[in-house]
Amino acid sequence: MIEKEIIHLLQQSRTISLVTIIDKNGSAPRLPGSKMIVEVDGTLHGTIGGGRMEHEACQAAVEVANGSAPLIREFDMQGSGAADDTDMICGGIQLALIERLEPDMLTMFEASLDCFADGAKGLWVIDITNPDQPLRSFVDLQHGDLPVVDCKEIMRRRVTRLVKNGDKELVIDPLPKCGTVILIGAGHVSREVARLADYVEFEVVVCDDRMEFSNPERFPMARFTHVVCNFKELFKDVSVAEDCYLLIMTRGHSYDQEVLGQALKTPARYIGMIGSKRKRTITYSNLRDQGFGDADFARVHCPVGLAIGSESPKEIAVSIIAEVIAARAGAL
Numbered sequence: 001m002i003e004k005e006i007i008h009l010l011q012q013s014r015t016i017s018l019v020t021i022i023d024k025n026g027s028a029p030r031l032p033g034s035k036m037i038v039e040v041d042g043t044l045h046g047t048i049g050g051g052r053m054e055h056e057a058c059q060a061a062v063e064v065a066n067g068s069a070p071l072i073r074e075f076d077m078q079g080s081g082a083a084d085d086t087d088m089i090c091g092g093i094q095l096a097l098i099e100r101l102e103p104d105m106l107t108m109f110e111a112s113l114d115c116f117a118d119g120a121k122g123l124w125v126i127d128i129t130n131p132d133q134p135l136r137s138f139v140d141l142q143h144g145d146l147p148v149v150d151c152k153e154i155m156r157r158r159v160t161r162l163v164k165n166g167d168k169e170l171v172i173d174p175l176p177k178c179g180t181v182i183l184i185g186a187g188h189v190s191r192e193v194a195r196l197a198d199y200v201e202f203e204v205v206v207c208d209d210r211m212e213f214s215n216p217e218r219f220p221m222a223r224f225t226h227v228v229c230n231f232k233e234l235f236k237d238v239s240v241a242e243d244c245y246l247l248i249m250t251r252g253h254s255y256d257q258e259v260l261g262q263a264l265k266t267p268a269r270y271i272g273m274i275g276s277k278r279k280r281t282i283t284y285s286n287l288r289d290q291g292f293g294d295a296d297f298a299r300v301h302c303p304v305g306l307a308i309g310s311e312s313p314k315e316i317a318v319s320i321i322a323e324v325i326a327a328r329a330g331a332l
Contacts, residue, residue, distance in 0.1 A: 001176065001201065002035045003113050005045050010106040015040065017061035019098050021048055022128075022171045023162050026077070026092025033160035033173060040065045048096065053077065061098050069132040070099040095162075097126065097171060099134045108138050115140045116175050123151060126171040147172070178202055179243045179269070179328050184234065184259050185250035186213035186225075189274065192317035193247060194219050200325060202245070207238055210251075231258045240266040245324050247304065249274040257283045264296045270327040272304035272320065301332075 009016050017038040021030050030049045037045035038061035048054055053075045064070055075094045101109075115122035121142045127135040139145045141155070149165050151172055160173045181197040183190045186208035194204045198221035207226045208214035214225045228234060231250065240246065246268045248259050256273055260283060263271050273280070280302045287296075305319030306326075326332050 001113070001116060001178075002037065002046050003109055003116065003175075005037055006101060007106065007109050007113060009037070009039070009045075010101065010103050010109065013103045015065055015100060015102050017065040017098055018101050019048055019057050019061050019096050020160070020171070020173065021094055022072070022097045022160060022173075023095040024092055030094070031159075033176070036061075038062060038065060049094075053094065057096055057098065064098050064100050070097070070134050072097050072128060072131045097128060097131075097134065099126075099136070105136070108136070111140065112138050112175060115142065118142060120175040120177040121155070122175050123147065123155065124171070124173040124175075126173065127168055128171055129168045176201075177243050179245055180205055180223075180241075181245045181247060181324065182238065182240065182268075183207065184231070184246065184248045184263075185255075186210070186218065187249065187251060188313040189316050189320075190247070190249055191218065192313045193320050194221055196317050196321040197221075197324070200321065202324070202328075205238065207234065208250070231255045234259055235262055235266060240268050242267045242269055244268045245270040245272075245327060247272050247274075247320065247324075249304075253279055253283070257286055260300065261287055261290060261292070264292060264299065270324060270332075271300050272323065273300060273302040274304050274316075275302060277303065 019036045019038060021032050021034040023032055034048050035046055036048045038058050040062065042058060042062050044058060048057060057073065060073055073096045075096065077092050077094065112122060119142065122138060122140045125137050125139055125148060139147050149163050149172065154161055154172050155174055158174050158177050163170050163172055178201040180203040182205045183194060184207045186206050194206065197204050204222040205224045206214050206219045206222045207228055209228050209230060211227045214227050216225055219225050226238060246263050248256050248263065250256050250259060256275065260273055284297050301323060305316060306322050308319050310316045310319045
């Protein structure tokens with residue numbers, strides 16, 4: 001989360017620029033909401049897509065950090081066919097807001113980080129009616145703050161949008177909800193999955209019926225490690241929301257089947273189960289006897305992970321997290 005780096009720099013009394021992609025049309029390297037920090041000396045944190053576009057944005061951001069007026073910059077990625085345009089031929093147009101962040105804004109960014117840690121039900125509202133004087137404010141939806149526009153769809157999809165509100169033009173930039181990976185089973189593959197999930201900014205929760213496997217020492221990156229008495233009432237103690245990604249990989253096929261039956265009754269965005277196609281066939285057949293059908297099984301990714309020929313726990317973890325990232329991005 002880039003707010004962490006912003007806070008770190010503002011705490012050192014540094015003035016910086018923040019470049020945010022606020023809109024795009026056609027094919028472009030990054031989506032709205034992508035951000036990059038630029039320090040007064042040109043040091044970069046993050047990326048908005050690289051190449052000449054990022055270089056030009058960085059140059060403008062250095063000027064803003066050093067006192068020039070903030071601005072909205074359009075980058076035409078359609079190219080003209082000339083040799084020197086070969087780095088700008090993605091085919092689309094990106095709109096970037098380049099604003100200056102100063103140390104007296106620290107409290108506001110700290111509030112956003114607190115909100116993120118508490119579920120990320122918050123958003124930035126940036127008034128760009130006067131582009132050279134953008135007005136940034138933070139809205140914490142968990143504590144009764146009211147946004148100036150209806151943001152239900154924006155919050156549901158976690159997408160940055162340009163909106164009109166009367167005679168004002170606003171950027172609505174929701175905090176990213178990175179999602180929670182719930183590992184049901186804490187074996188070798190789960191441990192590697194947890195490491196990668198944490199690396200790509202998922203929250204990690206671990207469940208197992210063995211204390212020697214599900215514990216903070218084995219999973220230091222996990223927010224919670226649960227030891228369950230059995231898997232029959234797993235989700236009584238583990239809550240599952242729409243932004244959860246369930247990975248079923250217990251120590252036994254019967255346990256996996258038990259958990260899958262419960263998982264299909266949750267609103268989880270993604271359900272993955274480790275195992276072979278033969279295991280899948282047997283498991284689905286048994287669950288059909290319990291009333292589950294094709295629509296239920298269409299939610300399940302089994303064998304879990306992308307087919308990349310993975311064999312070792314680390315390779316299998318890569319294939320699983322790649323598929324979970326795709327689910328988070330809406331690419332599945």
